[in-house]
Amino acid sequence: MSSPTLELELPxxxxxxVPEASTPLDAARQIGPGLAKAALAGRLDDxxxxxxxxxRSGGKLRLITARDxxxxxxxxxxxxxxxxxxxxxLWPGTQIDVGRSGRDGKFQYxxxxxxxxxxxxxxxxEAEMQxxxxxxxPFERQVVSHAEALSEFEKQGEVLKVSRIGDLAADAxxxxxxxxxxxxxxxxxxxxxxxxIGAFKLIDISGSYWRGxxxxxxxxxxxxxxxxxxxQLKAYEARIEEALKRDHRRLGAExxxxxFHEWSPGSPFFLPNGQKLYNALVGYMRxxxxxxxxQEVTAPQVFSADLFKVSGHYENFHQDMFMIPEPxxxxxxxxxxxxxxxCLIFRSTKRSYRELPLRFNEYSRLHRxxxxxxxxxxxxxxxxVQDDAHIxxxxxxxPDELDAFMAMMTETYKALGLDGIQVxxxxxxxxFIGEPGDWDRAEQxxxxxxxxxxxxCGTNPxxxxxxxxKIECNFKDVLDRVWTLGTAQIDMGAPGRFGLEYVGxxxxxxxxxxxxxAVLGSLERFIAIYLEHTxxxxxxWLSPVQAVILxxxxxxxxxxxxxxxxxxxxxxxxxxxDRSETLNYRVRSAEMLKVxxxxxxxxxxxxxxxxxxxxxxxxxQRTLALKEFVETMQEEVRTRGVS
RNA sequence: GCCGACGUAGCUCAGCUGGUAGAGCAGCUCACUCGUAAUGAGCAGGUCGUCCGUUCAAAUCGGAUCGUCGGCUCCA
Numbered sequence: 001m002s003s004p005t006l007e008l009e010l011p012x013x014x015x016x017x018v019p020e021a022s023t024p025l026d027a028a029r030q031i032g033p034g035l036a037k038a039a040l041a042g043r044l045d046d047x048x049x050x051x052x053x054x055x056r057s058g059g060k061l062r063l064i065t066a067r068d069x070x071x072x073x074x075x076x077x078x079x080x081x082x083x084x085x086x087x088x089x090l091w092p093g094t095q096i097d098v099g100r101s102g103r104d105g106k107f108q109y110x111x112x113x114x115x116x117x118x119x120x121x122x123x124x125x126e127a128e129m130q131x132x133x134x135x136x137x138p139f140e141r142q143v144v145s146h147a148e149a150l151s152e153f154e155k156q157g158e159v160l161k162v163s164r165i166g167d168l169a170a171d172a173x174x175x176x177x178x179x180x181x182x183x184x185x186x187x188x189x190x191x192x193x194x195x196x197i198g199a200f201k202l203i204d205i206s207g208s209y210w211r212g213x214x215x216x217x218x219x220x221x222x223x224x225x226x227x228x229x230x231x232q233l234k235a236y237e238a239r240i241e242e243a244l245k246r247d248h249r250r251l252g253a254e255x256x257x258x259x260f261h262e263w264s265p266g267s268p269f270f271l272p273n274g275q276k277l278y279n280a281l282v283g284y285m286r287x288x289x290x291x292x293x294x295q296e297v298t299a300p301q302v303f304s305a306d307l308f309k310v311s312g313h314y315e316n317f318h319q320d321m322f323m324i325p326e327p328x329x330x331x332x333x334x335x336x337x338x339x340x341x342x343c344l345i346f347r348s349t350k351r352s353y354r355e356l357p358l359r360f361n362e363y364s365r366l367h368r369x370x371x372x373x374x375x376x377x378x379x380x381x382x383x384x385v386q387d388d389a390h391i392x393x394x395x396x397x398x399p400d401e402l403d404a405f406m407a408m409m410t411e412t413y414k415a416l417g418l419d420g421i422q423v424x425x426x427x428x429x430x431x432f433i434g435e436p437g438d439w440d441r442a443e444q445x446x447x448x449x450x451x452x453x454x455x456x457c458g459t460n461p462x463x464x465x466x467x468x469x470k471i472e473c474n475f476k477d478v479l480d481r482v483w484t485l486g487t488a489q490i491d492m493g494a495p496g497r498f499g500l501e502y503v504g505x506x507x508x509x510x511x512x513x514x515x516x517x518a519v520l521g522s523l524e525r526f527i528a529i530y531l532e533h534t535x536x537x538x539x540x541w542l543s544p545v546q547a548v549i550l551x552x553x554x555x556x557x558x559x560x561x562x563x564x565x566x567x568x569x570x571x572x573x574x575x576x577x578d579r580s581e582t583l584n585y586r587v588r589s590a591e592m593l594k595v596x597x598x599x600x601x602x603x604x605x606x607x608x609x610x611x612x613x614x615x616x617x618x619x620x621q622r623t624l625a626l627k628e629f630v631e632t633m634q635e636e637v638r639t640r641g642v643s
Numbered sequence: 644g645c646c647g648a649c650g651u652a653g654c655u656c657a658g659c660u661g662g663u664a665g666a667g668c669a670g671c672u673c674a675c676u677c678g679u680a681a682u683g684a685g686c687a688g689g690u691c692g693u694c695c696g697u698u699c700a701a702a703u704c705g706g707a708u709c710g711u712c713g714g715c716u717c718c719a
Contacts, residue, residue, distance in 0.1 A: 582677055
């Protein structure tokens with residue numbers, strides 16, 4: 001009678017037969033002692049397996065070593081434990097909560113530490129971690145029952161951990177990992193020994209609410225990065241440095257696009273160059289909407305609080321609004337959204353089904369009171385404009401309108417060369433208006449629209465607006481933070497609350513469906529993401545300064561001025577730089593402002609009415625007739641080419 | 644709003660444990676008049692975020708406040 005075995009297939013195709021309940025480490029030993037020593041974890045059919053966990057089935061086994069790209073994932077996991085151990089060693093009485101390791105090399109751990117730590121304490125923790133790594137402590141894996149896990153941490157007085165274990169099912173098998181005297185609940189996998197943590201660095205410390213709830217006490221969270229080797233750590237640091245160069249806040253200042261002032265926190269000033277970019281974008285969206293049957297309107301900026309009592313904002317959005325008490329005891333508010341105004345326009349006259357879908361778009365400035373700690377450059381502001389529109393239609397027309405939204409969104413982002421969009425449906429939040437059944441149907445319609453448009457669709461549970469579920473178009477900024485740009489929402493409250501009606505084919509009154517949608521979302525936020533996406537190298541049609549004219553010397557100033565004027569009259573945004581500086585100096589200055597065309601005029605050009613042009617990022621200089629240059633530029637602007 | 648850090652000339656930064664501020668770039672002036680990434684010289688520029696306190700004396704120490712940055716929470 002032979003004992004049962006498992007069949008494993010190795011990456012090179014060879015097959016390995018091991019006794020049942022062997023561990024990946026056992027398999028590694030069979031392959032060779034070198035591999036067994038270097039192995040960090042295993043992948044069985046692409047799922048992580050801990051080296052010490054008995055295999056439950058055969059399959060394709062890959063042993064991960066520091067040389068593999070995925071090594072970092074395992075190392076970070078173990079680095080979390082080592083960091084937690086270090087903090088406990090340094091500050092006895094520390095309660096550990098949980099750690100997490102994410103993408104991009106980062107890991108974190110939350111603690112309740114008896115003292116407040118600052119960044120200055122990080123080197124001390126790093127040193128302690130280094131000591132633990134030097135101790136070469138093996139990670140031990142242990143599977144225990146729920147009760148055993150509870151008693152383990154109760155014994156240690158780990159109140160937070162006990163509470164976390166309480167979340168797990170009573171019949172769950174719990175895996176513990178130990179190294180030295182430190183133990184934590186963890187699914188794994190972990191490296192074999194602390195020594196295998198190749199390179200790490202603690203990067204920051206911050207607060208975080210216990211269980212993510214701001215009514216709970218605040219814990220201290222420490223962030224770090226860890227990799228298989230020093231080289232990856234260096235690469236990470238270089239990547240962050242590069243990313244920072246593309247930060248829209250930095251580019252905004254360097255290119256003279258926008259600024260902030262402490263007397264109006266979170267409210268951007270668009271400087272002349274920024275306003276040109278802004279106007280170009282709005283102009284583009286105006287055209288797109290007009291083509292698609294939208295009608296632009298402008299509603300007031302300030303309304304009586306009564307409007308928002310009807311819309312539901314007063315009860316559900318109050319702390320996000322700028323409310324102003326009036327001398328006579330009334331209350332007025334800066335509008336945080338355009339929708340209530342559009343509802344008033346809709347019901348200003350008797351509407352017929354023949355008018356539907358009725359699409360109103362608006363570029364008013366919206367104001368929302370965002371808490372001070374949430375403000376962030378142009379991505380999170382208190383004053384912004386959306387390419388916003390509301391569609392009033394018959395309920396049966398909703399799918400077509402959603403399809404049109406998805407199409408416009410796809411086309412617009414494509415035209416701008418912006419990729420990396422993530423689409424998700426944000427569902428009913430805890431605080432909402434309307435009927436749950438209607439929400440379910442609306443959410444379903446949104447999912448179907450995303451699917452018809454061919455996008456993979458995620459779900460952001462409970463992230464919908466209080467009045468509508470929404471399709472969200474999400475993008476990451478240069479430091480991997482996710483921001484929502486475009487959205488499409490099906491309103492669950494406004495048509496009823498505002499008593500909106502239209503006369504149907506049947507002569508009876510019906511309630512219209514109402515959609516909210518914005519393709520770029522907040523223009524401010526869009527500009528931020530787009531600047532980071534392009535690194536400030538905007539396509540010609542969006543460049544604030546499309547060309548700069550450089551006279552070779554003083555005697556060419558008049559030609560430069562004439563050339564500049566001719567280009568301006570052709571509708572191009574052009575400036576002449578006739579400062580008393582060397583040509584090289586002025587070329588450099590134009591380069592740093594990321595101007596797409598550098599145009600030089602000297603004796604030769606003055607003589608025959610030509611210009612010598614060099615495109616940014618090109619080394620080639622072309623001399624051509626001014627007229628020809630104008631036409632080339634106009635054509636590129638007209639077709640909104642993306643380089 | 645909460646936790647932590649930061650706040651010195653337009654920008655980037657120096658200024659050790661308290662003795663009333665310094666550089667580079669930008670700006671201005673003069674000279675140079677130049678063919679695609681920094682010509683040279685000179686000048687000017689700051690009540691050290693703000694307020695209160697400690698001290699003979701505060702950019703430096705303490706407190707408060709505002710703003711910014713990194714997170715948390717919240718959100719386009």
